[in-house]
Amino acid sequence: MSYFIDVILPIPVEKAFTYAINKDEAIFLKPGMRVAVPFGKSKIYSGIVRHIHQEHPQIYEPKPIAYILDEHRLVTTRQLQLWEWIAQYYMCTPGEILRAAMPRTFLLESQTIIRKKGTLPDSEMDDASFMLMEALEHQSQLKIEEVIAILGKRKVLPIIDKLLHKGALSVQEEVYEKYTPKLVSYVSLTTQYEEESALNQLLDGMGRAPKQRQLILSFFSLKAKSKKEIKSTQLLKQAEATSAQLQALVKKGVFIIDKKQEDRISFNEASTIRKELNAAQAAAMIAIKSIFEEKDVCLLHGVTASGKTEVYVNLIEEILTTGRQVLYLLPEIALTTQLIRRLEVYFGNKIAVFHSKYSVNERTEVWNNVLKGASNAQLIIGARSAVLLPFNDLGLIIVDEEHESSFKQFEPAPRYHARDTAIVLGQLHKAKVVLGSATPAIETYYNAQKGKYGLVSLNQRYGNVLMPEIQLVDIKEKRRKRMMTGYFSDTLLRNITDVLAEGEQVILFQNRRGYSPILECTTCGFAPQCPNCDVSLTYHKYRDQLRCHYCSHHIAVQQKCQACGSTELTTKGFGTEQVESALKTLYPEATISRMDSDTTRGKHAFEKLITAFEDGDIDILVGTQMLTKGLDFRNVTLVGILQADTLLNYPNFRAHERSYQLIAQVSGRAGRTQKRGKVLVQTYNPYHQILQQVSVNNFEGMYKEQLEERHTYKYPPFHRLIKITLKHRDYQKIEEASQWLTQSLCNVLGTSNVLGPETPPVARIRNLYHKHIMIKISPKQSLQAVKKEILRVQLSFKAVAPYRSVRLILDVDTYA
DNA sequence: AGCACGCCGACT
DNA sequence: GTCGGCGTGCTC
Secondary structure (H helix, E strand, O other), X not given: OOEEEEEEOOOOOOOOEEEEEOHHHHHHOOOOOEEEEEEOOOEEEEEEEEEEEOOOOOOOOOOEOOEEOOOOOOOOHHHHHHHHHHHHHOOOOHHHHHHHHOOHHHOOEEEEEEEEOOXXXXXXXXXXXXXXXXXXXXXXXXXXXXXXXXXXXXXXXXXXXXXXXXXXXXXXXXXXXXXXXXXXXXXXXXXXXXXXXXXXXXXXXOOOOHHHHHHHHHHHHHHHHOOOOEEHHHHHHHHOOOHHHHHHHHHOOOEEEEEEEEOOOOOOOOOOOOOOOOHHHHHHHHHHHHHOOOOOEEEEEEOOOOOHHHHHHHHHXXXXXXXXXXXXXXXXXXXXXXXXXXXXXHHHHHEEEEOOOOOHHHHXXXXXXXXXXXXXXXXXXXXXXXXXXXXXXEEEEEEEOOOOHHHEOOOOOOOOEHHHHHHHHHHHHOOEEEEEEOOOOHHHHHHHHOOOOEEEEEOOOHHHOOOOEEEEEEHHHHHHOOOEEOOXXXXXXXXXXXXXXXXOEEEEEOOOOOOEOEEEEOOOOOOOEOOOOOOEOEEEHHHOEEEOOOOOOEEEOOOOOOOOOOOOEEEEOOOHHHHHHHHHHHOOOOOEEEEOOOOOOOOOHHHHHHHHHHOOOOOEEEEOHHHHOOOOOOOEEEEEEOOOHHHHOOOOOOHHHHHHHHHHHHHOXXXXXXXXXXXXXXXXXOOOHHHHHHHXXXXXXXXXXXXXXXHHOOOOOOOEEEEEEEEEOOHHHHHHHHHHHHHHHHHHHOHHHEEEEEOOOOOEEOOEEEEEEEEEEOOOOOHHHHHHHHHXXXXXXXXXXXXXXXXXXXXXXXXX
């Protein structure tokens, strides 16, 4: 009998690859274990076992596996099921999910190592061969990249091949485990010196080694202070000694150094008991629990600052006591710092955090701990990709700020929505799911209205704090009356002045980073364009640069117009950077900071900014959407939105919903304590429905109206959307290809369900032309059948030779 | 995704 | 004439 395994490899191909195994391996291997397998001519990849079987493939002879990498499964059965769902639903390959889900450390790739084997007469070598052999005299082994660097050219394989044939060198594939455990050294005394007399004798004889003596004395003083083991770093610091001096004592047999493997991230023990819930929260808690008797998903719709977190805390607590894990999803790392601090108080060292700013080693540890169900991975807090962790036994999933679009991944595949994936994950674990938001997504609210999800509301802010007063400021009118100073209306400025005088803080929102989008010539109207993308370059003052926000191409600011040579250049529009600098002139006394993706690059930059603002070191904070993410500041009494219109005019069916959410969320940052907060929304169109609705906190009204529109124009939640993006660097080819594809789709799906092809507002990015085709799937159609048809059309598209090089991207439930 | 094989321009 | 560009096809 022969045995085979189907293996998922981290490459974007549809099919799994079949390898041969022997009987022992067949008994040992389980789905979810990793195997190293040969792939292609010389590479070795690690893959995940999906299926063990006895069917010999029909058309090829499977290769045997290289070796087995794990003793236990690294991926759970439920994860494999979830991957299958994601692959099917979001129309992507298992390999793409594998790549997104697993820390890179688990995905080993082999590396070719070159060694010297013999010598060749100079006459048989060309320059490159000579250089390579010369390099091998100094370094015993070389990696391919190193050879590329030494020879200064890309194509090195033919040279290596030639030398290999002549027997001058040997090559070997080496596989690396990339994970390096963190080792901490602990110092302890050898048994010999545990006796006092022996120790005294030793100390007496140390007249000429004062530092060693100091080390021993420090050791005892540390030991007296705490019962914990003593880290060598700690000891060296205390004794102000070097590790060489410590090593000397190890050599003398005084100290022993133990290296222990430790987690990189650890939290303190929980310190306090949970906060008492107020009546509304307690009622919500009861309501959620009774809904969970019959439903698996519940929407918690609570206005900003209503204390949703405390409700979560109580729910989490109840699940954790049963020994099951809890997943807490939030939209971005931005939120984590503040939230973790709050949750740490309650759950301390039961918490594991997982997000993209962690290093691979840190993520590997979290993965292992979650898989083991370790005590320090009971409550897992993370952004989008945390749904893909190897949960052991999940009892509850919380999706906080569920309306946030960052839960939907766009680039690269898998283009999954973490909220929707979490609901499927919940089903697999028989876990309950709470979706929380002050401004639920239309889809979610619809599901709640229809009874698919339960619905629980919190309509009061915690401690009966009033909702902020939202005032619309008509800047068209203000401009006419000459009451604008730059981008600020007199109303806004007056309020800022008052708030600053009270020693309170201000948040200003402008959803555009940079200084101003466009630098334009006043004479001829020319604006510098990106050479790779069809956009004007954005002016960034702090580096005196023009940058492209699509491909990061940048050039120095030109003093003269490139088209006509005029020196009269002017800026058009404005971003956070310009707001910041204008404010600095208007309020020279105040401390003003800016929060956007430019100022929060580093690992801790965001945290620093938040802390500074919390501590009152910043009076006015100017920022982009980052500011909306559920941050909790006590002393903010004024929020200003500089230009609401840019939000409303976005060419997207979600633009209105999003504007409402954004404005409501930014407003929610104001007046979280007793003093009522104020929000000023500057707009050219104060009569816009959305602005009217958000100003009186009329979520229901907004929902009903938007739902109506979605119905009329065939959008979610009624119709499902799949967006197809075509990319190619040849304009003519993509024109034809997109026409062809649209026509074929129309033929099978019906003309009314296919929209496009459409040229997006930015038609070319990184030298690739883009086209969009939108597929609308009516509630009567079977989603699965439509996807099948799309795949079929895609196949015949790929069969047309000239179209093969056109890249196709499928985005199911698209947001963009 | 990588990587090899295969066909056309600018250079020793 | 070759080196090297990247279009195309395959990997169990």
